[in-house]
Amino acid sequence: MGKTYWEVFKEKGISRREFLKFASYITGLMGLAPSMVPKVVHALETKERVPVIWIHGLECSGPSEAFIRSAAPYASDLLLNVISAEIDDILQASAGVYYEENGKIVYKGYLKHEEDALNKYRGKYIMVVEGSIPLGNDGKYCIVGGKPFKEEVLKVAEGAAAIVAVGSCATWGGIPKARPNPTQSVGVMDFLPNKVVINVSGCPPIPEVITGTILHLALFGPMPLDEMGRPKQFFGNRIHDTCYRRPFFNAGQFVEKPDDDAAKKGWCLYKIGCRGPTTYNSCGNMRWFGGISYPIQSGAPCIGCAEPDFWDKDPFFQRLQNIPLPNVETTADKVGAIAAGVTAGALAVHAVAAGIRHFNKKDDEH
Ligand code: SF4
Known part of the structure:
Protein backbone atom coordinates (compact mmCIF):
# COMPACT_ATOMS: atom_id res chain seq x y z
CA MET A 1 0.00 0.00 0.00
CA GLY A 2 1.30 3.49 -0.86
CA LYS A 3 1.90 6.25 1.63
CA THR A 4 -0.67 8.86 2.51
CA PHE A 19 0.69 20.48 7.60
CA LEU A 20 -2.51 22.17 8.80
CA LYS A 21 -1.41 25.46 7.28
CA PHE A 22 -0.76 23.67 4.03
CA ALA A 23 -4.21 22.01 4.14
CA SER A 24 -5.81 25.36 4.73
CA TYR A 25 -3.92 26.93 1.84
CA ILE A 26 -4.70 24.24 -0.71
CA THR A 27 -8.39 24.37 0.26
CA GLY A 28 -8.45 27.87 -1.21
CA LEU A 29 -6.27 26.82 -4.11
CA MET A 30 -8.82 24.18 -5.08
CA GLY A 31 -11.55 26.81 -5.08
CA LEU A 32 -13.24 25.28 -2.00
CA ALA A 33 -14.91 27.12 0.88
CA PRO A 34 -12.99 27.47 4.20
CA SER A 35 -15.54 25.13 5.81
CA MET A 36 -13.98 22.34 3.71
CA VAL A 37 -10.61 22.52 5.52
CA PRO A 38 -11.42 19.58 7.88
CA LYS A 39 -12.36 17.43 4.88
CA VAL A 40 -9.13 18.37 3.13
CA VAL A 41 -7.15 17.47 6.28
CA HIS A 42 -8.97 14.15 6.48
CA ALA A 43 -8.28 13.41 2.81
CA LEU A 44 -4.58 14.24 3.22
CA GLU A 45 -4.42 11.94 6.26
CA THR A 46 -6.14 8.98 4.66
CA LYS A 47 -5.59 9.06 0.91
CA GLU A 48 -2.61 7.57 -0.80
CA ARG A 49 -0.58 9.86 -2.98
CA VAL A 50 -1.85 9.73 -6.53
CA PRO A 51 0.72 9.07 -9.24
CA VAL A 52 0.84 11.52 -12.12
CA ILE A 53 2.05 10.70 -15.60
CA TRP A 54 2.70 13.90 -17.53
CA ILE A 55 3.41 13.62 -21.24
CA HIS A 56 4.32 16.22 -23.86
CA GLY A 57 3.34 16.57 -27.50
CA LEU A 58 3.56 19.44 -29.97
CA GLU A 59 3.98 22.55 -27.83
CA CYS A 60 6.35 25.18 -26.46
CA SER A 61 6.39 23.78 -22.87
CA GLY A 62 4.67 26.95 -21.65
CA PRO A 63 2.39 25.11 -19.18
CA SER A 64 5.41 23.36 -17.59
CA GLU A 65 7.26 26.67 -17.48
CA ALA A 66 4.25 28.15 -15.68
CA PHE A 67 3.79 25.13 -13.41
CA ILE A 68 7.35 25.17 -12.08
CA ARG A 69 6.83 28.82 -11.20
CA SER A 70 3.69 28.03 -9.23
CA ALA A 71 3.95 30.41 -6.28
CA ALA A 72 2.47 28.27 -3.58
CA PRO A 73 2.66 25.45 -3.10
CA TYR A 74 5.98 25.67 -4.86
CA ALA A 75 6.21 23.21 -7.71
CA SER A 76 9.03 21.38 -5.99
CA ASP A 77 6.83 20.88 -2.91
CA LEU A 78 4.00 19.78 -5.08
CA LEU A 79 6.07 17.30 -7.03
CA LEU A 80 7.90 15.84 -4.07
CA ASN A 81 5.26 15.91 -1.35
CA VAL A 82 1.79 16.15 -2.77
CA ILE A 83 1.66 14.43 -6.10
CA SER A 84 3.82 11.52 -7.03
CA ALA A 85 5.20 12.57 -10.40
CA GLU A 86 6.14 9.23 -11.87
CA ILE A 87 6.77 10.44 -15.39
CA ASP A 88 7.35 13.87 -16.84
CA ASP A 89 9.54 13.83 -19.91
CA ILE A 90 10.55 17.45 -19.38
CA LEU A 91 11.16 17.57 -15.63
CA GLN A 92 12.58 14.15 -14.92
CA ALA A 93 16.34 13.76 -14.95
CA SER A 94 16.37 10.46 -16.81
CA ALA A 95 14.61 11.71 -19.96
CA GLY A 96 16.48 11.21 -23.18
CA VAL A 97 18.73 8.41 -22.08
CA TYR A 98 19.37 6.16 -25.02
CA TYR A 99 22.12 4.29 -26.78
CA GLU A 100 22.70 2.58 -30.08
CA GLU A 101 22.62 -1.16 -30.25
CA ASN A 102 23.11 -3.30 -33.34
CA GLY A 103 22.69 -0.27 -35.58
CA LYS A 104 19.33 0.63 -34.02
CA ILE A 105 18.59 3.34 -31.54
CA VAL A 106 17.24 1.65 -28.44
CA TYR A 107 15.68 3.93 -25.85
CA LYS A 108 16.40 2.97 -22.29
CA GLY A 109 15.62 4.36 -18.90
CA TYR A 110 12.66 6.59 -19.66
CA LEU A 111 10.60 4.08 -21.62
CA LYS A 112 11.35 1.25 -19.23
CA HIS A 113 10.35 3.42 -16.31
CA GLU A 114 7.21 4.51 -18.13
CA GLU A 115 6.25 0.93 -18.88
CA ASP A 116 6.76 -0.04 -15.24
CA ALA A 117 4.75 2.95 -13.99
CA LEU A 118 1.85 2.29 -16.39
CA ASN A 119 1.64 -1.31 -15.21
CA LYS A 120 2.14 -0.64 -11.52
CA TYR A 121 -0.42 2.19 -11.28
CA ARG A 122 -2.89 0.99 -13.87
CA GLY A 123 -6.34 2.49 -13.21
CA LYS A 124 -4.96 4.80 -10.49
CA TYR A 125 -2.84 7.48 -12.12
CA ILE A 126 -3.74 10.94 -13.36
CA MET A 127 -2.66 11.48 -16.95
CA VAL A 128 -1.63 15.03 -17.78
CA VAL A 129 -1.15 15.94 -21.42
CA GLU A 130 0.66 19.05 -22.54
CA GLY A 131 0.77 19.82 -26.26
CA SER A 132 -1.34 18.99 -29.26
CA ILE A 133 -1.45 15.70 -31.13
CA PRO A 134 -0.44 15.91 -34.79
CA LEU A 135 -2.28 13.38 -36.91
CA GLY A 136 -0.88 14.38 -40.33
CA ASN A 137 1.77 12.24 -42.03
CA ASP A 138 0.75 9.39 -39.74
CA GLY A 139 1.75 11.37 -36.65
CA LYS A 140 5.39 11.77 -37.63
CA TYR A 141 5.45 15.49 -36.80
CA CYS A 142 5.92 14.61 -33.13
CA ILE A 143 7.93 11.54 -32.19
CA VAL A 144 8.33 10.53 -28.54
CA GLY A 145 10.58 7.62 -27.64
CA GLY A 146 10.78 6.65 -31.30
CA LYS A 147 7.02 6.52 -31.84
CA PRO A 148 4.34 9.02 -32.93
CA PHE A 149 2.99 10.94 -29.96
CA LYS A 150 -0.56 9.84 -30.80
CA GLU A 151 0.42 6.28 -29.89
CA GLU A 152 1.82 7.48 -26.57
CA VAL A 153 -1.48 9.25 -25.80
CA LEU A 154 -3.53 6.15 -26.55
CA LYS A 155 -1.23 3.96 -24.46
CA VAL A 156 -1.22 6.20 -21.38
CA ALA A 157 -4.95 7.04 -21.62
CA GLU A 158 -5.91 3.38 -21.52
CA GLY A 159 -5.09 2.90 -17.84
CA ALA A 160 -5.67 6.46 -16.58
CA ALA A 161 -8.09 7.22 -13.73
CA ALA A 162 -8.44 10.79 -15.01
CA ILE A 163 -7.14 12.75 -17.98
CA VAL A 164 -6.19 16.41 -17.76
CA ALA A 165 -5.23 18.50 -20.79
CA VAL A 166 -3.16 21.55 -19.83
CA GLY A 167 -2.60 24.52 -22.08
CA SER A 168 -4.21 25.66 -25.31
CA CYS A 169 -2.40 23.09 -27.44
CA ALA A 170 -3.63 20.10 -25.42
CA THR A 171 -7.13 21.50 -24.95
CA TRP A 172 -8.04 22.99 -28.33
CA GLY A 173 -5.07 22.15 -30.59
CA GLY A 174 -3.32 25.45 -29.92
CA ILE A 175 -0.94 27.29 -32.20
CA PRO A 176 0.02 24.08 -34.08
CA LYS A 177 -3.64 23.89 -35.15
CA ALA A 178 -3.68 27.49 -36.44
CA ARG A 179 -4.89 27.85 -40.02
CA PRO A 180 -3.99 26.06 -42.27
CA ASN A 181 -2.95 23.47 -39.64
CA PRO A 182 -0.25 21.78 -41.73
CA THR A 183 0.34 19.04 -39.15
CA GLN A 184 -3.41 18.34 -38.70
CA SER A 185 -3.04 18.86 -34.99
CA VAL A 186 -5.91 18.28 -32.58
CA GLY A 187 -6.49 18.64 -28.85
CA VAL A 188 -6.89 15.69 -26.51
CA MET A 189 -10.68 15.79 -26.26
CA ASP A 190 -10.98 15.63 -30.05
CA PHE A 191 -8.49 12.77 -30.16
CA LEU A 192 -10.19 10.83 -27.37
CA PRO A 193 -13.90 11.57 -27.96
CA ASN A 194 -15.04 8.70 -25.73
CA LYS A 195 -13.06 9.78 -22.66
CA VAL A 196 -13.78 12.52 -20.14
CA VAL A 197 -11.01 15.08 -20.57
CA ILE A 198 -10.62 17.88 -18.04
CA ASN A 199 -9.47 20.98 -19.88
CA VAL A 200 -7.20 23.45 -18.11
CA SER A 201 -6.93 25.96 -20.91
CA GLY A 202 -4.76 29.04 -21.24
CA CYS A 203 -1.62 29.91 -23.13
CA PRO A 204 -0.18 29.05 -20.68
CA PRO A 205 -2.70 28.25 -17.92
CA ILE A 206 -2.42 29.99 -14.56
CA PRO A 207 0.01 27.79 -12.56
CA GLU A 208 -2.22 27.67 -9.49
CA VAL A 209 -5.13 26.53 -11.68
CA ILE A 210 -3.03 23.59 -12.88
CA THR A 211 -2.02 22.65 -9.33
CA GLY A 212 -5.53 23.27 -7.95
CA THR A 213 -7.08 20.98 -10.57
CA ILE A 214 -4.56 18.16 -10.01
CA LEU A 215 -4.93 18.48 -6.24
CA HIS A 216 -8.71 18.33 -6.45
CA LEU A 217 -8.55 15.21 -8.57
CA ALA A 218 -6.04 13.59 -6.23
CA LEU A 219 -8.01 14.33 -3.06
CA PHE A 220 -11.66 14.38 -4.10
CA GLY A 221 -11.89 13.05 -7.65
CA PRO A 222 -13.62 14.83 -10.54
CA MET A 223 -15.02 18.33 -10.14
CA PRO A 224 -17.95 20.04 -11.88
CA LEU A 225 -17.02 21.06 -15.42
CA ASP A 226 -18.41 23.65 -17.80
CA GLU A 227 -19.65 22.69 -21.25
CA MET A 228 -16.08 23.00 -22.57
CA GLY A 229 -14.79 20.49 -20.01
CA ARG A 230 -13.12 23.14 -17.81
CA PRO A 231 -13.31 23.07 -13.99
CA LYS A 232 -16.06 25.48 -13.02
CA GLN A 233 -14.30 26.72 -9.92
CA PHE A 234 -11.60 28.25 -12.13
CA PHE A 235 -13.44 28.95 -15.38
CA GLY A 236 -16.87 29.91 -14.06
CA ASN A 237 -16.44 33.65 -14.55
CA ARG A 238 -15.43 35.87 -17.41
CA ILE A 239 -12.28 37.89 -16.82
CA HIS A 240 -14.55 40.89 -17.38
CA ASP A 241 -16.59 39.90 -14.29
CA THR A 242 -13.62 40.13 -11.93
CA CYS A 243 -11.59 42.82 -13.68
CA TYR A 244 -10.55 45.71 -11.47
CA ARG A 245 -11.00 48.04 -14.50
CA ARG A 246 -14.68 47.11 -14.70
CA PRO A 247 -15.93 50.35 -13.09
CA PHE A 248 -14.37 52.24 -16.01
CA PHE A 249 -16.15 49.97 -18.49
CA ASN A 250 -19.45 50.55 -16.69
CA ALA A 251 -18.86 54.29 -16.75
CA GLY A 252 -17.89 54.35 -20.41
CA GLN A 253 -14.30 55.39 -19.79
CA PHE A 254 -12.14 53.72 -22.39
CA VAL A 255 -8.56 53.69 -23.58
CA GLU A 256 -8.56 54.64 -27.29
CA LYS A 257 -4.85 54.08 -27.97
CA PRO A 258 -2.33 52.06 -25.98
CA ASP A 259 -0.36 55.20 -25.09
CA ASP A 260 -3.08 57.83 -24.57
CA ASP A 261 -3.90 59.62 -21.32
CA ALA A 262 -6.72 57.20 -20.58
CA ALA A 263 -4.20 54.33 -20.71
CA LYS A 264 -2.04 56.15 -18.21
CA LYS A 265 -5.08 56.58 -15.96
CA GLY A 266 -5.80 52.85 -16.13
CA TRP A 267 -9.20 53.01 -17.86
CA CYS A 268 -10.93 50.09 -19.56
CA LEU A 269 -9.13 48.40 -22.49
CA TYR A 270 -12.28 47.23 -24.29
CA LYS A 271 -11.86 49.57 -27.26
CA ILE A 272 -8.32 48.43 -27.96
CA GLY A 273 -9.45 44.85 -28.30
CA CYS A 274 -9.75 43.45 -24.78
CA ARG A 275 -11.38 40.01 -24.95
CA GLY A 276 -12.11 39.92 -21.24
CA PRO A 277 -15.88 40.10 -21.93
CA THR A 278 -15.80 36.76 -23.79
CA THR A 279 -13.01 34.93 -21.96
CA TYR A 280 -13.56 32.58 -19.03
CA ASN A 281 -10.59 32.28 -16.67
CA SER A 282 -9.37 33.28 -13.20
CA CYS A 283 -6.84 35.94 -14.23
CA GLY A 284 -8.90 38.72 -12.62
CA ASN A 285 -8.97 37.17 -9.14
CA MET A 286 -6.00 34.78 -8.95
CA ARG A 287 -3.61 36.77 -11.16
CA TRP A 288 -0.09 35.52 -11.85
CA PHE A 289 3.13 34.98 -9.93
CA GLY A 290 1.52 34.80 -6.52
CA GLY A 291 -1.11 37.41 -7.35
CA ILE A 292 1.31 40.11 -8.50
CA SER A 293 -0.27 41.00 -11.83
CA TYR A 294 -1.92 39.85 -15.05
CA PRO A 295 -1.91 41.20 -18.61
CA ILE A 296 -4.74 43.71 -18.12
CA GLN A 297 -3.06 45.05 -14.98
CA SER A 298 0.10 45.53 -17.03
CA GLY A 299 -1.83 47.62 -19.59
CA ALA A 300 -2.29 44.95 -22.28
CA PRO A 301 -5.78 43.94 -23.41
CA CYS A 302 -6.70 40.31 -22.79
CA ILE A 303 -6.21 38.24 -25.98
CA GLY A 304 -8.59 35.51 -24.82
CA CYS A 305 -5.93 32.80 -24.62
CA ALA A 306 -8.13 30.43 -22.60
CA GLU A 307 -10.75 30.22 -25.37
CA PRO A 308 -10.70 27.84 -28.36
CA ASP A 309 -9.07 29.08 -31.57
CA PHE A 310 -8.18 32.46 -30.02
CA TRP A 311 -5.30 32.68 -32.50
CA ASP A 312 -7.59 32.39 -35.55
CA LYS A 313 -10.39 34.65 -34.36
CA ASP A 314 -10.59 38.37 -35.13
CA PRO A 315 -7.19 40.08 -35.22
CA PHE A 316 -5.75 40.88 -31.82
CA PHE A 317 -6.20 44.41 -30.51
CA GLN A 318 -9.39 44.99 -32.50
CA ARG A 319 -12.48 45.88 -30.55
CA LEU A 320 -15.00 43.09 -29.91
CA GLN A 321 -18.36 43.72 -31.52
CA ASN A 322 -21.78 43.51 -29.87
CA ILE A 323 -20.71 43.65 -26.26
CA PRO A 324 -23.62 45.20 -24.36
CA LEU A 325 -23.01 47.75 -21.64
CA PRO A 326 -24.76 46.99 -18.34
CA ASN A 327 -28.02 48.85 -17.75
CA VAL A 328 -27.25 51.28 -20.55
CA GLU A 329 -29.14 51.31 -23.83
CA THR A 330 -26.45 52.87 -25.93
CA THR A 331 -23.06 52.14 -27.40
CA ALA A 332 -19.67 52.31 -25.77
CA ASP A 333 -18.80 55.32 -27.95
CA LYS A 334 -21.81 57.41 -26.83
CA VAL A 335 -21.43 56.49 -23.19
CA GLY A 336 -17.76 57.28 -23.36
CA ALA A 337 -18.39 60.72 -24.77
CA ILE A 338 -21.02 61.61 -22.14
CA ALA A 339 -19.55 59.97 -19.10
CA ALA A 340 -15.89 60.76 -19.45
CA GLY A 341 -16.06 64.29 -18.08
CA VAL A 342 -18.69 63.65 -15.45
CA THR A 343 -17.39 60.62 -13.63
CA ALA A 344 -13.66 60.83 -14.17
CA GLY A 345 -12.92 62.47 -10.85
CA ALA A 346 -15.04 60.18 -8.72
CA LEU A 347 -13.83 57.00 -10.34
CA ALA A 348 -10.22 58.05 -10.36
CA VAL A 349 -10.45 58.56 -6.58
CA HIS A 350 -12.15 55.19 -6.22
CA ALA A 351 -9.55 53.48 -8.40
CA VAL A 352 -6.62 55.03 -6.57
CA ALA A 353 -8.11 54.06 -3.21
CA ALA A 354 -8.72 50.54 -4.43
CA GLY A 355 -5.21 50.39 -5.82
CA ILE A 356 -3.67 51.55 -2.56
CA ARG A 357 -5.73 49.02 -0.64
CA HIS A 358 -4.61 46.32 -3.03
CA PHE A 359 -0.92 47.15 -2.79
CA ASN A 360 -1.06 47.63 0.96
CA LYS A 361 -2.61 44.21 1.20
CA LYS A 362 0.18 42.82 -0.96
CA ASP A 363 2.78 44.53 1.21
CA ASP A 364 1.20 43.08 4.35
CA GLU A 365 1.15 39.62 2.82
CA HIS A 366 4.74 40.02 1.73
S1 SF4 B 1 -13.13 45.05 -21.25
FE1 SF4 B 1 -11.21 44.19 -20.47
S2 SF4 B 1 -10.18 45.88 -19.36
FE2 SF4 B 1 -12.35 46.46 -19.66
S3 SF4 B 1 -13.36 45.80 -17.79
FE3 SF4 B 1 -13.60 44.16 -19.27
S4 SF4 B 1 -11.89 42.77 -18.89
FE4 SF4 B 1 -11.39 44.71 -17.87
Missing part, protein backbone atom coordinates in the same frame (compact mmCIF):
# COMPACT_ATOMS: atom_id res chain seq x y z
CA TYR A 5 0.11 12.53 2.10
CA TRP A 6 0.39 12.98 5.86
CA GLU A 7 2.82 10.08 6.12
CA VAL A 8 5.01 11.61 3.44
CA PHE A 9 4.89 14.98 5.19
CA LYS A 10 5.92 13.39 8.50
CA GLU A 11 8.80 11.58 6.83
CA LYS A 12 10.06 14.88 5.50
CA GLY A 13 9.99 16.40 8.98
CA ILE A 14 7.06 18.72 8.28
CA SER A 15 5.33 19.65 11.54
CA ARG A 16 1.64 19.15 12.22
CA ARG A 17 1.24 22.91 12.34
CA GLU A 18 2.82 23.33 8.89
